[in-house]
Amino acid sequence: MEYSNLFSEGKIGGLVVKNKIVLPAMGINMSDKGFVSEAIMNHYTERAKGGAGLLIVEVSCVDAPQGLNSSNMLVIDDDKYIDGMSQLADSIHENGAKCLLQISHTGRGSRRKITGKQPVGPSAVAMPYTFMMGLSNEEPRELTAEEIRAIEDKYANAALRAKKAGFDGIQMHSIGYYLGEQFLSSKANVRTDEYGGSKEKRIQFHLNVVQKIRALCGDDFVVTVKLTVLELGEDAGITFEEGTYYAYRLQEAGIDALEVMVGAWKQEATLEDVADTGSPKGQMFDVSAGIKAGIKAITGKEVTIPIISGGRAGYAQVAEEALAKEKCEFVFMGKSLLAEPNLPNLILEKKEALIRPCIGCNTCIDQQLQHDKCSRCSSNAVLGNRHNRYELELATKTKKIAIIGGGIAAIEAARVATLRGHDVTIYEKDAEIGGQVKLAATPPHKENIKPMLDYFKAIIKELAIKVHYNRFMDEEAVLALNADVVICAVGPTPVKINLPGIDLPHVMEAKEALLGKNTGQNVVIIGGGVVGCETAEYLVEQGKQVTIVEATDKMAAKMVMTNRTILLDHLKLAGTIFMNKTKCIEISKSFVEVMAENRERQHILADTVLLSVGERPNPSLYDSLVGKVSEVYNIGDSQLPDCFATSIKQGHEVAVNV
Template identity: 30%
Template sequence: MSHPYTKLFTPFHIGNMEVKNRIVMSPMGTNSAGPDGRISLEEIDYYEERAKGGTGMIILGAQFLTEDLAQGVLEGIVEKDYVVSMLTDLVDAVQRYGTRIIAQLSCGTGRNALPDRSGKPPVSASAIPAIYNPEVLCHPLTVEEIQTIMDQFADSAARLKRAGFDGIEIHAHAGYLIDQFMSPIWNKREDEYGGSTEKRMRFAVEIVQAIRKAVGPNMPILFRIALDHRFEGGRTVEDSLEMLQILERAGVDAIDIDAGSYERIDYIFPPAYLGDACMDYMCGPARQVVNIPILNSGSHTPESAVRLIESGDADFVMFGRALIADAELPNKLRDDMREDIRPCIRCNEECIGRIIERNTKISCAVNIQAANEKRFTIEPAETPKNIVVVGGGPSGLEAARVAALKGHSVTLYEKEAAIGGQVTSAATPEFKGQLRALIGWYERQLQQLHVQVQLNHEITPDDPALQAADHIFIGAGAVPLIPPIPGIDNDNVVGAIEAHLQKELVRGEQIVITGGGLTGCDLGLELAMEGKKVTIVEMRPEAGQDVMYINRAALMPMLDSYGVTILGGHKVLSFEANGLYAEKGDGTKVFIEAETIINAFGMKKNTTIAELIRAKFESKTSLIGDCVNIGKVGTAIRSGFYAASAI
């Protein structure tokens, strides 16, 4: 084996444990356990699929010491002996493929916890404000309560060892309870657990010692820590280096380093705006002060992973959402099939978004089978059919792919010169490279599955292909909203899609975008990064209100840093030759100068062709994607997957 990714497939040791390659699955909660703390069968299937896909080591999402510390989150709880059986099944399923499996242990989120059901305040190192309500002060743990937690760590670690895990990782990053003890911004104690760096580290060191006593000398202990909090007053990389040396002396076998905190939640779940390998900058300084193995996460690509391993600054590269998107990522890299890896688009919508906003289990915008590997298995159809797909946007592409995987004969018709639909325009910014890669991935998959793709072909209800089809999927997408505002047809007014795809239409340096949703904000950032002076006019009080809040935490500061002006609470009244008139919330009329005005008012369902075709072929026609409900990339792909998998 010799190709650009060969270095990722060399074995490496953590303590006495050999890991077969340098690819590690980052710890990410699935929110799929039962209320009693047992993990689910779906979670076992999910991890087994990633072990089968070639991952060298998998680190589970946080397993909590007790039900109280879990705070109602549906993750594993290692408090009772009855959980060992399911955990053993998980371990067996993963180790079957030669993959190492590490259990991550957590004593909770401390000040970051949701309100306790009993009304008790969260616990922390000190009486600091709770993040959900700064008026509530945390309960500072007493020395006796700290000792109880140490006993719980030992107790849970012993259970995990009985279940057969290869190692244990201490979950101490991102401002959770352990991190609150380690950080002077949160630890105000004056006893043996606060004051100096050594004393602030005592809580963490005693956890290491408690686990070591419970599991013996040979089981590796890893420690996950954010070296850079990335907010004013939080720890910097330089502040954290002495802490790493203390951990090494305490007997930690490897450090898992990244950045972020709840104050910078975008670094905990990095959206597309933060780019590739956004946390590898800390590996070099860490390597200078410790000799134990280093693991690093943060939106790595295969290419950034190779660079990091070759640099010698880290020993393992962690992939999180990329392995949710494609469980076969390691095997495909090993076999030099880079272009066949389905890219994570870093949207956060269906992974952490599902957990936070719906309190349901993890999924994926581009891989609908994630965490439903058995339920959503694509089975060959009993009778192959002739399938026609109308529209080459994400819903149509997924419907075509899945139908072809089931053994159907599929033809896709797209009226434009290329597939992709609206994604093609949304993917033009530099920071949306993963979205561009997704369209390339679909193009390659459809080619390999022998799907006939007919471009520049606008289908009509009388097209013979529809008559001959056994089933028709219509993914006609959406079209721009064009409100009846005077002057909207002026030459200096351009649609958002055209502004993305035909940059020559965006004339001059002074640009105004009408509409501050995701489309307008992304376009505003793209143009500002190209040097344009951009103003976004939004009728609602603030821009970006439809942007997932973790992504918004990165997007809005970036808009500010590139000098984008946002005018919230402004209703557009008319478009003029050199700008537009708008009305502020107080009724004041203002004029905003612009050389080019871009219409980003939103989209509406494109139902015209869909209804005509369905009226003629009702019994064999399914509507999918935005022509049913306006959504995002993930909802369109899910619509296509569901429809095609049912045929």
């Protein structure tokens, strides 16, 4: 069988798992005040149906509200939550997967605006800012030894509730900015008692929790740990040697499996740091191989527990190779399974081209951490919408649907409408589909966006959706189609500004430069939004000198926090000049005149001037059709320029309702 390692059975303790594919715990912030909700049920049920062997249900709080991370985090600190958890475990099992519950306390990472309380931690050391999460926090109150022992008991009791609910086991959460990792870090934990002062003492909290869980739940209940084995950056507090030691001690304590991760406590990104839109495949495989080798060096024996590893590992060949080389025993496919719940089944059916790709935009994370909202996805319109309901009802009447435009909103509308039984045709003005996605895939470090374009082509072919290319459609052309439904998804139109010199030949839209039009050596970009800043990186990597002139106080304001920080730090390191709170007054043949907030004027040398002052809705075609077509809709950026997650949601929703 192809991918024989990936699709062979594996064991975690006494638990037999049908394949080596793991959905790791990823919070989606969709509980009902801590209880399992319809959205939570649908989310995990769909991934069990999709073929993953093991589902680790997301971070669940053992001590609410003190230990909450977000306002709609799952909670497992009271028996009242068992019934909902039981229904969830039953649904996962009925659909062929095994399940663990991740139990956690946020510690010093919990925010007062969510909990109403001062955070607590191993020591009174505030969580420093890290660009990886875009967060910092106030100084926590140091826990007493008695309070720590009480929290250990809360973990153990949470595990017992998981067992009563029918889960196959638990995972202790010890990564990121959560309490488990805090105890292990020499920077976060500066205690000098039984819980700190050396690596031998910093692991004690974990050893106590494992021992207490075993006492309550027995040896047949699976106990695993998700462990940071290395921290990077100026505020790092776990070396790889220490991480290996922690892994060894946990193995000796009798845990059944270990999932390994690397964390970063860096305030600024370096040129080596790359946003997930361009990050490589299989990021953790060498780390997990190093942990296995390190434990063997300590014990003189092979590792006795399975190691779970991954990191952009939702590619069958990548995962198969890691398993074959024994770099790990199970592979987590996190955001890949958020984007495509049916990923394992599609691999088995030899339909990998139909797997919706994770593009690495980090919208799923940003929605929770920065906005305390539920997760959304740029590839999967269902995540965070309609209670995560994936089932589509067949239309009671087949309609002839014309979709004008071939971007992300249009493709999703065409896919869903076709699956519901409608007769769909796409009319695209260009020679290929993709819309704004084509542009988004152009700047540096956007390699993981390109597969979305391949997916568009594959789904069109699979569903036999008719597409007419190079067809500009005006009101007359659309009315001539005699369609029952017209969906306008024609994209935005650029904001036009009145400025002396705007018509000079060296002035163009920033998007033109991204698509390959030549620029001079000295480039001024008017507008520091997402497109302006990404165009700047595209140019500085060609050795150009770039100045960005932005009227507001914030560059790339609408970009997700982690990706934004990396982009802006890259630009700073490359010598890009930022001019915030500055307006462009005039463009001449050789310079741009600008005026700062203090009304001081300055001339900036410019061989090329790029305009990136924003986009506005483009409703003209839609407006012309209202009252002339029985059903007409305007979706995506032509309705309101926004992110991919919003556009794909609109495409999905309009097709569900026609």
